[in-house]
Amino acid sequence: MKLVNTLALGAALLTLTACNNDGIDKHIDKQAAEDLEQAQLLAQQICKIDENFNVFGCKFGQRLSFQPERFGNEQLPIVVMTHFCDITKPVYFNKAGVVCIYRTANNARPE
Structure with a gap:
C-alpha cells in the first residue's frame, strides 16, 4: 500500500511540474526580452x-x-x-x- 501511495504521489508531482513548465518558459522569455531592452538602453x-x-x-x-x-x-x-x-x-x-x-x-x- 505504501508503494502505491508513493507512486501516486510521484505521478501527481510529475504532472504538476509538467503543467507549471509553461509558466517557467513565459518567465524566461520575459526575462530575455527585458535583458535585450536593457542592453539596447545601455548601448544608447x-x-x-x-x-x-x-x-x-x-x-x-x-x-x-x-x-x-x-x-x-x-x-x-x-x-x-x-x-x-x-x-x-x-x-x-x-x-x-x-x-x-x-x-x-x-x-x-x-x-
Whole structure:
C-alpha cells in the first residue's frame, strides 16, 4: 500500500511540474526580452569618440568608449583619460582604447 501511495504521489508531482513548465518558459522569455531592452538602453548611453576627440553629444556621467581606428600612438588613451574621464570612477584602458565615465573636458564640473 505504501508503494502505491508513493507512486501516486510521484505521478501527481510529475504532472504538476509538467503543467507549471509553461509558466517557467513565459518567465524566461520575459526575462530575455527585458535583458535585450536593457542592453539596447545601455548601448544608447555609450558615447563613442575617435582620434578627433569629438565629444559633442556626450553627456556627463555617460559611458565613454574611445577606440582609435589605427594603433601606434600609445599616448592617445592617456590623453583621453586626462581630458574626458572621471578618474574617481573605474577607468579601463590599454593600447586599443579607453572605457570610462565621461566627465566634461579637463574634468570641469558641469554647470
